[in-house]
Amino acid sequence: MLLFAILAIPLAAGAMSFAARNRRVMEAINLAGFTALFLLAVALATQVLRAGSVSMWNGFLAADSLSALVVLLTAFVALACSVYAVGYFREDERNHVFEANVRGAAAISSLRKYYSLTPLFVFAMLLVALANNLGVMWVAIEATTLASVFLISFYGRATSIEAAWKYAMIGGVGLSMALFGTILTYYSAHHVLETETLAGLNWSVLVLNAAQFDKTTMKLGFILILLGYGTKAGIAPMHTWKPDAYSEAPVPVAAMLAAAVLNCALYGLIRFYVLTTRCLGPQFASHLLIIFGLLSVGVAVPFVLVQKSFRRLLAYSSIDHGGIMILALAFGGALGALGMLLHLTFHSITKPLLFFCAGNVEQHLKTDLFRRAKGGLIHSMPVSGPIFLMATLAVTGIPPFSMFQSEFTILRAGFGGTVLWPPILLIILLVVIFIGFLVHIAKLVLGADPGLPPADSCPWKKYSLIGLASIVVILGFWLPGPLFELIRDAARVVGGER
Amino acid sequence: MITLMAAFVLVLQIAMVGQRWLVTNIRVFAAQSFLLAGIANTIAYFNHAPHLYIAAFLTFTLKAVALPIVLERLVNRVDIGQEIAPIVNVPLSLLISGGLTTVGYIVAASFHHPEESASPASLGRNTLAVAVSLFLIGFFMMISRRKAIMQVLALLSLENGLFLAAISLTYGMPLIVELGIFFDLLVAVMVLGILVYRIQETFDSMDVTKLSRLRG
Numbered sequence: 001m002l003l004f005a006i007l008a009i010p011l012a013a014g015a016m017s018f019a020a021r022n023r024r025v026m027e028a029i030n031l032a033g034f035t036a037l038f039l040l041a042v043a044l045a046t047q048v049l050r051a052g053s054v055s056m057w058n059g060f061l062a063a064d065s066l067s068a069l070v071v072l073l074t075a076f077v078a079l080a081c082s083v084y085a086v087g088y089f090r091e092d093e094r095n096h097v098f099e100a101n102v103r104g105a106a107a108i109s110s111l112r113k114y115y116s117l118t119p120l121f122v123f124a125m126l127l128v129a130l131a132n133n134l135g136v137m138w139v140a141i142e143a144t145t146l147a148s149v150f151l152i153s154f155y156g157r158a159t160s161i162e163a164a165w166k167y168a169m170i171g172g173v174g175l176s177m178a179l180f181g182t183i184l185t186y187y188s189a190h191h192v193l194e195t196e197t198l199a200g201l202n203w204s205v206l207v208l209n210a211a212q213f214d215k216t217t218m219k220l221g222f223i224l225i226l227l228g229y230g231t232k233a234g235i236a237p238m239h240t241w242k243p244d245a246y247s248e249a250p251v252p253v254a255a256m257l258a259a260a261v262l263n264c265a266l267y268g269l270i271r272f273y274v275l276t277t278r279c280l281g282p283q284f285a286s287h288l289l290i291i292f293g294l295l296s297v298g299v300a301v302p303f304v305l306v307q308k309s310f311r312r313l314l315a316y317s318s319i320d321h322g323g324i325m326i327l328a329l330a331f332g333g334a335l336g337a338l339g340m341l342l343h344l345t346f347h348s349i350t351k352p353l354l355f356f357c358a359g360n361v362e363q364h365l366k367t368d369l370f371r372r373a374k375g376g377l378i379h380s381m382p383v384s385g386p387i388f389l390m391a392t393l394a395v396t397g398i399p400p401f402s403m404f405q406s407e408f409t410i411l412r413a414g415f416g417g418t419v420l421w422p423p424i425l426l427i428i429l430l431v432v433i434f435i436g437f438l439v440h441i442a443k444l445v446l447g448a449d450p451g452l453p454p455a456d457s458c459p460w461k462k463y464s465l466i467g468l469a470s471i472v473v474i475l476g477f478w479l480p481g482p483l484f485e486l487i488r489d490a491a492r493v494v495g496g497e498r
Numbered sequence: 499m500i501t502l503m504a505a506f507v508l509v510l511q512i513a514m515v516g517q518r519w520l521v522t523n524i525r526v527f528a529a530q531s532f533l534l535a536g537i538a539n540t541i542a543y544f545n546h547a548p549h550l551y552i553a554a555f556l557t558f559t560l561k562a563v564a565l566p567i568v569l570e571r572l573v574n575r576v577d578i579g580q581e582i583a584p585i586v587n588v589p590l591s592l593l594i595s596g597g598l599t600t601v602g603y604i605v606a607a608s609f610h611h612p613e614e615s616a617s618p619a620s621l622g623r624n625t626l627a628v629a630v631s632l633f634l635i636g637f638f639m640m641i642s643r644r645k646a647i648m649q650v651l652a653l654l655s656l657e658n659g660l661f662l663a664a665i666s667l668t669y670g671m672p673l674i675v676e677l678g679i680f681f682d683l684l685v686a687v688m689v690l691g692i693l694v695y696r697i698q699e700t701f702d703s704m705d706v707t708k709l710s711r712l713r714g
Contacts, residue, residue, distance in 0.1 A: 135675030142682045149689050158700045162709040165646070165693055172653050172686065173640060179660055179679070180633065187667040201672055216608055244712040 002044055003054060003061045003130055006071065007123060009037050010078075014119035023108065026115040027086050033119060034079040041075035044068050045486055055132065059202055062132035065489035069341065070129040070267050072486070073348040077260040078122045080352050080468055084359070085252040087460025089114065091363050092250075097155070113150060114250065121147040121256065128264040134271065135201045138175070138182050141232060141268055144261055145171040151253040152245050163244035170231060170241040178228025178268070184221035185275065188214040203271055210278035219284060222276040225269065226288055233265035235292050235326060236299035239319045243303075246315035247368065251359030254311070255352040258318045263344055266325055273329060274496050282332050289330035290422050296323025297429045304436040310358050311368040313440060317354070317395060320433055321347050324410065327426060329494070331413040337494035339409035341487045346402040349475060350394045353468045357388035360465070361444070364455040370440060375447030383456040385445045387469045392441040394472050396434040402475040500666075503537045504628040507662065508599065511635050511655060515595045516588055520647065524569050527651055527658075531561035534658055537625075538665050547669040549676075556680050557661065565654065565687055572691050573647060576698040585707075586642045595635050602631030625666035632659025646694045646704045650687065657683060 013033030020026045047054060048068040055062035063071065089111060092098065098107040124143035131137045145168065153164035186201050192212045199205050231238035246254045276285045300320035307313040321343070328340035361377060361384060362368045378385035394401035407430070414423030456462055510530040517523045535558040542550035584591060606627035636656030640649050664670050671679070694704065701708050 133672070133675065135671050136678060139675065139678030139682055142686070146682065146685050146689050149693065153693070153696065156696075159711050161693065161696050161700055162712055165697060165706070165709060166712075168686075168690060168693060169640075169649060169653070172690075173637070173656070176633075176653070176656050176660060180663065183660065183664045183667065183671065186664075186671065190668050201675065220605075220608075247712070 001056070002040065002047065003056045003063060006037065006040050006044060007061075007126055007130065009033055009040065010119040010123040010126065014116045014123065017119065018112065018116035020112070020115075023111055026111060030082045030115050030119065031086070034075070034082045034122075037122070038075040038079045041068075041072045045072050046482065049482060049485055049489065053204075055204075059132050059199070059204060060136075061130045062202075062204060063130055064493055065486055066267070066270070066341075066493040067129045069345070069486055069490045070263050071126055073263055073345060074122065074125050074129065074260045077256055077348055077352055078118075080356075080464065081252040081255050082118070083467075084255075084352075084356050084461065084464040085114070085118075085250075087458045087462075087464065088251055088359055088363070091458060091461065095363065095366075110154065114154065114253075117147055117151050118253070118256075121151065122260075123147075125260055125264050129267060132202045132204055134182050134185065134203055134206070137203075137268055137271070138179055141178070141229070141264060142175050144264060145175065145232070148249075148253065148257065148261070152249040154250050154253065155248070157248070159244075160248040163241075163248035167241045167245045170238065174228050174231025174238055176228070177224045177231070181221045181224030181226075181228055181272070184217050184224065185213075185272065188217035188221060188279075203275075206275055207278065210275045213275070213279045215280060218276060218279045222272060222280075222285060223288065225272045226292065229265045229269045229272075230292060230326075233262055233269065233322050233326075234296075234315075234319050235322050236296040236319060239296065239299065239322075242319055243312040243315040246318065247309060247311035251355055251362070254314075255355035258314065258355060259348040259351040262318065262322055263348060266322070266344065269326075270329070270494055274494065277332075277496055286330045286332055289326050293323045293325075293327035293330055294422060294425060294429075296320065296326065297426060297433075298323075301429055301432050301436070304433050304440075307436075307440060308370055309368045310370060310440065310444065311362065313437070314351075314354060314358055317433075317437065318351065321351075321395075324407065324426070324430075327422065328410040328413065331410065331417055331423070332495075333413055333416065334491065334495050334497075335409060335416060336413035337491040338488060339406055339413050341491050341494065342406035342409060343403065345483070345487060346406050346475065347395075349468075350391065350401070350403060350472050353387070353465070353472055354391040354395050356461070356465050356468065357384050357391055360384040360455070360461055361388065364452070370444065373444055374450035375443055375445075376450045377445045377452075379449035380452040380454050381456050382454075383462050383465060387465055389441060389445050390469065391472070392437055394476075396437050397430065398434070400476040401472065402479070500537055500540055501624045503533050503540070504625045504662065504666075507533050507537070507658075508628045508631055511632050512592065512595050512599075514651075514655065515591045515635060515639060518588070520573055520645065521570060523648065523651060524566050524573070527655060528562050528566040530655065530658060531557055531566075534661060535562060537662070538670070541665055541669060545669055549673040550665065550670050552673060553661075553665070553670050553676050556676075560680060560684060561654070561658070565684075568687060568691060569647065569651065572694060576695060576704070584642055585644060591638075591642060594638060598634040598638060599627075599631040602629075602634060603627040605630045626663060629659050629663035629666060632656070632662060635659075644705045644707055646697050646706050649706065650690045650694065653690075654683075654687070 016029045017026045045068045053064040098110050127140035149168045153160045234242040300316040303316045328336050397403040397407040514526045535554045538554035639652035
């Protein structure tokens, strides 16, 4: 029942927003819907912690601790974004962005698009985490792409249409590879399970029999899955859609792409990773993942260093973090899995903050190019400026912020292995990225007062920032016990102990 | 019988690569989907897999009838030039497609299990090879065509390859999954269609190589 409610709420919110006739009503529906969703996600997490996996409709929907964690994070990101979105779009409306860009359509129809597609988008992400069947999971991941295409082309500029087209095409090709991988997995399990019913693709069934799967098929299947869901996660070299989409989409949408869709794609990858390691041992998957992980972190380095736009900078940060999580999976073992999920959690909480800061700055300066900004934002933006700097430190993994802990755990897992050069290389790359990032943002925020009018007056934008920033700070010093339990339990699923 | 039909599917795919006219390409795609529905029906009949009839029916109504109509209307509506303007010229494209077909056969050969003649793969190792070739050629078409609508068509034919792989390996996916895939496909074509329309409107062209403002 709980699982059904979690899926039904965003759907209902989407439908109601579509029918709504004015802005306030749509805002209220979204806020209420996502608040309720977050509470339900917390309820699901506690129930899974207390009583183990939950399932429904003959195991069509199922939630173990890993699903519960992803649902919880998705709901959290959606809630944070819905609060921020209120302020963000009101500011857009004040700046007359809609009249200028969206082919004469009134603001209300643009807003309706956002407020009704976003819940649909969230619904698809939740279905990814809750579907037990790997085929249904694929359908849901494809649905996240389809629901978000028009959110990316939201502003209707030539560049946003270009970004949306690349996103849809690259995503479509990537996901077709993932579908091929899913078909091959089904085939490799086919003669073991001797079934042509739905259960033949249920993860909970597959994982018990994975050791007897056909090995050649499984290898090919995993490669295709890695390429496919890797594209969706923006792992290099399939990352090219990411900077475009992140810089053209409205900020709340970009934050959801960076913090929640990334989780869903990695979640899909993890499910197949578990099957593959059970079938072929950890070596095969690990070697592949190390290559893609290091490549992603490595690709991010030059683009971070010479980046011209702070929105695109954030996208490269996201590619970098996707790579780190892939590497954590590659290092493997209990510690690697734990490090990965800790990083996943901290990343989903910290990343939206960075995006919200960038959004405030962009709306203030009316540009996202470093070149046009004259620095000294701290004078005109007493809230967003310092928090932007803080979020930068947090996201590049500087202590005391929580992402330092997770990166440390991942590196420890790396040094526990037999090959030492990947973790060493990772440290070097991370340091370079940190330097590049900090130089860019510090130049933007610090410096002499350029005499801009004061901003940071909109309470929605200000308090969503302060609220999220406090959570980030608190997490640096104190991780709630139950949340850690959930992460540890989910790490057991990833490590294949469950 | 199935192998013969699969061979025709492959021939049509290569015809699509060699074709210069947009509307003809859409019709070739429709014919290919029609054959695919025929293959699904045949497999359903001989192997007693009733859920495949539904998949076959959906393939026929959606891919062979509905989507081609939608795409043709889109072509007429945006009134674009009829030539597809490939980046790689036709003879070379055909040569590459031939090469990709060979790759398809090599890949499919690795699935050969002589000890399990009862497995569905024995029904169509050739079919699987065709499926893999379709997938690869679809991929190639995607990167070698400039017109946005041709890329959509390439994506669809790539999807056809996947469907063929699924029915030749395992008599298709479970029904719910199959339905979900069809639903996604339908929505995808609508979304991409609207996007194609917007590209045409904004750039006054469907040449995707013009979409190059965002970089770095």
